[in-house]
Amino acid sequence: xxxxxxxxxxxxxxxAYPYKLDMVETEEFGNMLFLDGMVMTSQKDEFVYHEMVxxxxxxxxxxxxxxxxxxxGDGGVIREIMKHEKVKKATxxxxxGKVIEYSKKYLPEIAGELDNPRVEVKVDDGFMHxxxxxxxxxxxxxxxxxxxGPAAPLFERGFYQGIYEALKEDGMFVAQTDNPWxxxxxxxxVNKDIKEIFPVAKAYYANIPTYPSxxxxxxxxxxxxxxxxxxxxxxxERETKYYTPRLHHASFILPKFVEDLVK
Amino acid sequence: xxxxxxxxxxxxxxxAYPYKLDMVETEEFGNMLFLDGMVMTSQKDEFVYHEMVxxxxxxxxxxxxxxxxxxxGDGGVIREIMKHEKVKKATxxxxxGKVIEYSKKYLPEIAGELDNPRVEVKVDDGFMHxxxxxxxxxxxxxxxxxxxGPAAPLFERGFYQGIYEALKEDGMFVAQTDNPWxxxxxxxxVNKDIKEIFPVAKAYYANIPTYPSxxxxxxxxxxxxxxxxxxxxxxxERETKYYTPRLHHASFILPKFVEDLVK
Numbered sequence: 001x002x003x004x005x006x007x008x009x010x011x012x013x014x015x016a017y018p019y020k021l022d023m024v025e026t027e028e029f030g031n032m033l034f035l036d037g038m039v040m041t042s043q044k045d046e047f048v049y050h051e052m053v054x055x056x057x058x059x060x061x062x063x064x065x066x067x068x069x070x071x072x073g074d075g076g077v078i079r080e081i082m083k084h085e086k087v088k089k090a091t092x093x094x095x096x097g098k099v100i101e102y103s104k105k106y107l108p109e110i111a112g113e114l115d116n117p118r119v120e121v122k123v124d125d126g127f128m129h130x131x132x133x134x135x136x137x138x139x140x141x142x143x144x145x146x147x148x149g150p151a152a153p154l155f156e157r158g159f160y161q162g163i164y165e166a167l168k169e170d171g172m173f174v175a176q177t178d179n180p181w182x183x184x185x186x187x188x189x190v191n192k193d194i195k196e197i198f199p200v201a202k203a204y205y206a207n208i209p210t211y212p213s214x215x216x217x218x219x220x221x222x223x224x225x226x227x228x229x230x231x232x233x234x235x236x237e238r239e240t241k242y243y244t245p246r247l248h249h250a251s252f253i254l255p256k257f258v259e260d261l262v263k
Numbered sequence: 264x265x266x267x268x269x270x271x272x273x274x275x276x277x278x279a280y281p282y283k284l285d286m287v288e289t290e291e292f293g294n295m296l297f298l299d300g301m302v303m304t305s306q307k308d309e310f311v312y313h314e315m316v317x318x319x320x321x322x323x324x325x326x327x328x329x330x331x332x333x334x335x336g337d338g339g340v341i342r343e344i345m346k347h348e349k350v351k352k353a354t355x356x357x358x359x360g361k362v363i364e365y366s367k368k369y370l371p372e373i374a375g376e377l378d379n380p381r382v383e384v385k386v387d388d389g390f391m392h393x394x395x396x397x398x399x400x401x402x403x404x405x406x407x408x409x410x411x412g413p414a415a416p417l418f419e420r421g422f423y424q425g426i427y428e429a430l431k432e433d434g435m436f437v438a439q440t441d442n443p444w445x446x447x448x449x450x451x452x453v454n455k456d457i458k459e460i461f462p463v464a465k466a467y468y469a470n471i472p473t474y475p476s477x478x479x480x481x482x483x484x485x486x487x488x489x490x491x492x493x494x495x496x497x498x499x500e501r502e503t504k505y506y507t508p509r510l511h512h513a514s515f516i517l518p519k520f521v522e523d524l525v526k
Contacts, residue, residue, distance in 0.1 A: 028445075045444070048518070181308070181472050182291075207470055207478040207518070209444050214477015215470040242518040253513035255311070255470070255505040 021098055023106050029210060031106050033074060035099070035145050039210045041074050046110055049176070050076035051243040052206040052218060052251070057139050057174045058084045059235045059248060060227040064138045065089070068166070070126035070154065072143030073099030075111035081141075082113045083238045090119050095150055097123040127153045133166035140167060142175035147186060155186065157193040160221060164197050172200075172222035180205075180258045181213035191262040194221040202227055203262045204251040206242065217258070228252050284361055286369050292473060294369050296337060298362070298408050302473045304337050309373055312439070313339035314506040315469040315481060315514070320402050320437045321347045322498045322511060323490040327401045328352070331429070333389035333417065335406030336362030338374035344404075345376045346501045353382050358413055360386040390416045396429035403430060405438035410449060418449065420456040423484060427460050435463075435485035443468075443521045444476035454525040457484040465490055466525045467514040469505065480521070491515050 022034040030043025041049065054077050058064050065088045069077050073094035081090045092114070094100060100121065103111040114121055122129070126144075140163050147155040155177070163173050177183075177190045187203070194201040198221035208216045220227055228249060235245035254262070285297040293306025304312065317340050321327050328351045332340050336357035344353045355377070357363060363384065366374040377384055385392070389407075403426050410418040418440070426436050440446075440453045450466070457464040461484035471479045483490055491512060498508040517525070 205470075207468075207476070209476040209478070213470070213472040215472070241520045244519050244522070246516050247518060250513035250516035253509050255510060256507050257504045259507070 021096070021102065023102050032210070033099070033103065033107065035096075036149055038146055040099075040145065041076060041107070041110065042210045043107065043109070045209050046074075046076050046107075047241045048206050048208050049211075049216065050080050050110070051240050052204075052216075053077045053141050053143055053174060053176065054080035054084075055238070055240065055243045056204060056218070056227055056248060056251065057141065057172055057220060058087070059232075059245070060222070060225050060230050061139050061170075061172055062225070066136065066138050066168075067091070068093065068129075068133070068137045068140045070130065070140065070142045070144065071095075071151070072141070073097075074103040074107055075100070075114040077141055077143050078116070078119055079110065079113040080240075082116050082118065088118065091122065092119065093122045093124050093126045093129045095123070095125050127159060127162075130159065130162040130166050135165070135168055137167055138171050140171070140173040142173065144176065146178055155190065157196075160190075160193050160197050163221070164223075167223060170224040172220060172225055174218055174220045177203075177217050177219045179211065179213040179215050180217055180261060181215065184261055187217050187219070187258075187261045190219050194219055198222055200224070200226050201262075202252060203254065203258070205254060205258065206251065215258075219262075284359070284365065286365050295473070296362070296366065296370065298359075299412055301409055303362075303408065304339060304370065304373065305473045306370065306372070308472050309337075309339050309370075310503070311469050311471050311505045312474075312479065313343050313373070314503050315467075315479075316340045316404050316406055316437060316439065317343035317347075318501070318503065318506045319467060319481070319490055319511060319514065320404065320435055320483060321350070322508070323485070323488050323493050324402050324433075324435055325488070329399065329401050329431075330354070331356065331392075331396070331400045331403045333393065333403065333405045333407065334358075334414070335404070336360075337366040337370055338363070338377040340404055340406050341379070341382055342373065342376040343503075345379050345381065351381065354385065355382065356385045356387050356389045356392045358386070358388050390422060390425075393422065393425040393429050398428070398431055400430055401434050403434070403436040405436065407439065409441055409446075418453065420459075423453075423456050423460050426484070427486070430486060433487040435483060435488055437481055437483045440466075440480050440482045442474065442476040442478050443480055443524060444478065447524055450480050450482070450521075450524045453482050457482060461485055463487070463489050464525075465515060466517065466521070468517060468521065469514065478521075482525075 144151040200222035407414040463485035
């Protein structure tokens with residue numbers, strides 16, 4: 001059953017793109033959230049994306065007290081962040097309040113931690129939030145749609161420069177950057193941008209069945225800490241279904257054709 | 264453009280299943296071969312599957328002189344095997360001569376090595392070939408369709424027992440065993456079978472966009488050599504696009520929910 005919003009700009013900031021939200025019941029994947037016709041999350045495989053955004057950076061930064069999520073209104077990344085006791089505060093800034101509202105209603109096991117007292121939820125423009133923030137966050141996670149429409153600015157070099165300035169002096173960020181089969185140029189560009197701005201630039205991947213090609217890339221920019229230098233024996237086992245301390249390093253070892261994109 | 268065979272039994276052994284071969288030109292993936300409506304290979308992503316069947320075992324066995332491929336009539340696995348100088352002979356046994364014929368015609372860059380003098384091609388029943396072979400092969404690779412129709416016997420415990428007997432005393436085999444998202448029970452069963460028969464049982468994975476879920480599992484049974492004990496520094500760099508010596512060990516480190524299937 002379709003539980004959607006009619007196409008059209010219901011966004012408070014009047015995005016020019018014909019932004020559209022759909023929530024669809026499916027047999028194979030449970031409830032699925034689409035934005036602009038692109039799969040955002042499904043009940044069956046959401047854990048992969050949400051775990052793989054949150055845990056690699058939070059297990060790298062030794063003291064991630066203050067965390068920002070840009071986008072991510074479904075709450076899945078927040079749920080994973082809340083598994084880290086060191087996080088004192090997580091701020092979620094999503095441009096679209098409807099994503100939050102629909103997720104709480106139809107994806108409760110994903111959105112459940114949005115009401116955690118350690119979480120602050122803001123319906124606001126993530127790009128502008130970054131621009132206004134200086135030397136504030138330990139970790140920033142960019143959980144955006146693909147680089148069309150409202151999310152396009154979140155893949156620009158200027159945005160990564162803003163993130164650099166919004167981070168504390170030992171801060172780090174991670175962003176989802178699509179797939180290497182159809183968006184190789186994007187991954188190459190983001191890698192170049194991050195390398196020019198941050199001393200540490202890394203990429204890792206995960207298998208996500210409902211995303212194009214099933215292979216998803218995440219890119220990290222870090223001022224100090226190297227996710228590949230982490231002693232995984234120091235990582236506690238948490239309740240997860242995809243990420244494990246064992247998988248931490250393995251996920252940074254990329255297939256040859258992906259390795260070549262981020263040299 | 265569709266270049267298919269009409270549904271129906273063109274197999275020499277009269278498979279009961281309504282076996283069907285299609286060769287289809289596509290915009291995104293080039294020519295694609297389907298058997299019984301299931302994607303077998305595409306020009307764009309075939310390298311992943313073929314490299315990941317061949318190289319992990321051939322880089323584990325110290326002296327893989329005599330290799331058997333069951334199925335694999337498109338020739339892709341044979342092409343990868345031919346990159347290993349230690350292989351003196353590779354025998355391919357496919358039940359369907361049409362797969363070989365169509366692949367040579369429409370997938371020449373995949374099938375090209377089928378004419379290599381080190382290769383012997385037999386149109387025959389792979390199951391029966393295994394039953395008749397004793398203490399003969401160093402490495403066996405099972406490159407079958409999914410476990411319906413003609414390939415169903417290739418996922419039975421008795422087949423793995425036959426493989427054990429067809430292998431030399433330090434032999435090993437690998438089989439593709441579908442995906443962990445929709446075929447978890449199959450992977451669990453094969454793991455149990457292999458563990459009961461072989462002293463070493465291992466599983467690894469690769470991302471294949473054109474296969475269901477995009478995540479594909481391969482399972483190994485070995486009489487002696489452990490693919491996870493290989494010194495990857497001893498592996499020469501070969502011309503590949505997915506597999507690398509660096510990826511060798513990483514591909515055996517499975518996401519938590521897959522790890523749980525093959526405990």
